[in-house]
Amino acid sequence: MYPCFNFSSAVFEMGNTKVIAAVYGPREVRCEYSMANFSTGDRMRKPKGDRRSTEISLVIRQTMEACILTHLMPRSQIDIFVQVLQADGGTRSACINAATLALADAGIPMRDLVTSCSAGYLNSTALLDLNYVEDSAGGPDVTVGILPKSDKVTLLQMDAKLPMDTFENVMQLAIEGCKAVATYIREVLLENTKQLEYRRGV
Amino acid sequence: MSSTNTSSDLSSEMEVDAFRRLFPLRFHERHLLESIRPDARPLGKARDTSLALGAVASAHGSALAKIGCTTMLAAIKMEVMTPTTESPDEGCIVIDFHMPPICSPIVRPGRPAEAAPVVSKQLSDTILSSGMIDLKELSLVSGKAAWMAYLDIYCLDADGALFDAALLSAVAAFSHLEIPVVSLNDDGRVVVVSEEDAGKLEKEAVNKEKRKLKLSTISFSLTCILHKNYILADPTAEEESIMETLMTVVLDSSFQLVSLYKPGGPVLACTSAIQDCVALTRQRVKELQKILNEAISDMEVD
Numbered sequence: 086m087y088p089c090f091n092f093s094s095a096v097f098e099m100g101n102t103k104v105i106a107a108v109y110g111p112r113e114v115r116c117e118y119s120m121a122n123f124s125t126g127d128r129m130r131k132p133k134g135d136r137r138s139t140e141i142s143l144v145i146r147q148t149m150e151a152c153i154l155t156h157l158m159p160r161s162q163i164d165i166f167v168q169v170l171q172a173d174g175g176t177r178s179a180c181i182n183a184a185t186l187a188l189a190d191a192g193i194p195m196r197d198l199v200t201s202c203s204a205g206y207l208n209s210t211a212l213l214d215l216n217y218v219e220d221s222a223g224g225p226d227v228t229v230g231i232l233p234k235s236d237k238v239t240l241l242q243m244d245a246k247l248p249m250d251t252f253e254n255v256m257q258l259a260i261e262g263c264k265a266v267a268t269y270i271r272e273v274l275l276e277n278t279k280q281l282e283y284r285r286g287v
Numbered sequence: 288m289s290s291t292n293t294s295s296d297l298s299s300e301m302e303v304d305a306f307r308r309l310f311p312l313r314f315h316e317r318h319l320l321e322s323i324r325p326d327a328r329p330l331g332k333a334r335d336t337s338l339a340l341g342a343v344a345s346a347h348g349s350a351l352a353k354i355g356c357t358t359m360l361a362a363i364k365m366e367v368m369t370p371t372t373e374s375p376d377e378g379c380i381v382i383d384f385h386m387p388p389i390c391s392p393i394v395r396p397g398r399p400a401e402a403a404p405v406v407s408k409q410l411s412d413t414i415l416s417s418g419m420i421d422l423k424e425l426s427l428v429s430g431k432a433a434w435m436a437y438l439d440i441y442c443l444d445a446d447g448a449l450f451d452a453a454l455l456s457a458v459a460a461f462s463h464l465e466i467p468v469v470s471l472n473d474d475g476r477v478v479v480v481s482e483e484d485a486g487k488l489e490k491e492a493v494n495k496e497k498r499k500l501k502l503s504t505i506s507f508s509l510t511c512i513l514h515k516n517y518i519l520a521d522p523t524a525e526e527e528s529i530m531e532t533l534m535t536v537v538l539d540s541s542f543q544l545v546s547l548y549k550p551g552g553p554v555l556a557c558t559s560a561i562q563d564c565v566a567l568t569r570q571r572v573k574e575l576q577k578i579l580n581e582a583i584s585d586m587e588v589d
């Protein structure tokens with residue numbers, strides 16, 4: 086988290102996927118997702134405003150809205166900007182994790198952290214956190230976002246076909262991934278708060 | 288620390304903050320009288336600069352440059368294209384500078400930053416006219432195939448001296464660039480050879496191994512603010528917004544003048560002010576050369 090300027094930001098890396106998020110506010114919640122031209126294998130011509138980016142912006146906004154205590158800040162707007170610097174699968178999850186960190190850095194009151202992770206099913210094995218190559222193999226891709234303390238699922242997206250019992254396994258795996266991310270995020274936040282206390286001379 | 292002490296410290300801190308917000312020019316001028324700036328820098332000193340090469344693994348060349356809080360991420364992607372008929376032996380470089388909303392509170396989705404296209408054009412002009420890169424090096428097969436290098440620079444944090452940081456990151460990305468291996472496929476078209484196929488090529492590779500670009504001369508820059516008789520090197524965004532006269536000097540590695548840019552402003556620059564700026568830039572070029580060389584040798588050790 087960078088202490089420059091009067092807003093909050095965070096960088097989140099999951100393997101080779103790098104995402105940076107900034108939060109300004111409070112005003113009401115708005116989200117914009119944008120990919121850098123060089124983030125994917127081939128150079129992108131239309132990094133935002135295309136269907137995929139708009140859909141992911143909506144998904145991130147609704148996921149974060151579920152956990153921000155907006156009633157504590159009436160008539161306020163929160164802007165979340167997410168910029169993908171390097172994409173290697175699981176960008177949605179990395180964006181949600183970065184947004185959670187940025188919101189925590191901004192001191193915006195939240196019900197709980199929101200952490201997200203994806204999982205898939207290839208060659209009869211459930212796999213956690215698919216990268217680009219595994220994702221393009223055509224198997225199912227399940228993205229889950231949870232509130233780790235209350236064990237509540239706020240985001241669940243899946244594409245391709247999957248029998249119900251396999252789905253439960255894959256979803257369980259994704260939830261465990263989310264919990265692992267949550268533990269890591271909590272450690273980072275704690276460390277950051279200790280640093281802030283140290284700098285203020287407490 | 289007793290509680291009365293902390294509260295009086297806090298209230299005097301708030302008074303200073305309030306003065307800074309209400310009377311920014313007086314706040315800064317009070318510092319300039321003592322030949323210092325609010326962040327304790329002497330007038331001619333630039334902020335701490337750092338460079339990291341290879342920040343984006345998926346790009347052919349990339350670099351992350353930080354001058355103080357200003358952060359720029361530059362990445363180069365190469366594509367094969369057909370050269371124009373007027374210059375069949377030359378490739379092409381396209382430079383684009385973006386300021387996403389992440390970089391500053393004044394940039395919002397409906398309201399793009401004014402500075403973005405200005406810096407973009409400035410960068411493009413400086414890099415292409417400085418002769419840093421010989422476009423003939425980007426040629427593959429004369430008249431049929433040449434490289435198009437797309438340089439995209441993203442500002443991740445805008446805190447003044449955007450052009451300096453952008454130029455530094457662009458130059459570092461070009462130093463890091465490795466041109467991928469290509470070969471002619473069955474249709475007679477040039478295709479990029481991936482890492483795994485490189486070992487078992489049936490057709491002759493057009494260029495045998497990944498090579499680096501030869502940069503004939505590397506340009507570095509320094510932006511200064513002119514205010515009354517003071518010259519402040521490497522301004523922060525706060526200083527830029529209060530004292531509006533900027534001057535950017537670009538020198539190459541042999542200290543020759545590549546570009547001088549003073550886009551108006553309330554203060555008129557006399558010859559001695561310009562010469563002072565150039566002298567400050569020379570100093571800065573030596574610092575930046577050292578930083579760039581260290582970053583390159585760090586990469587090679589890896």
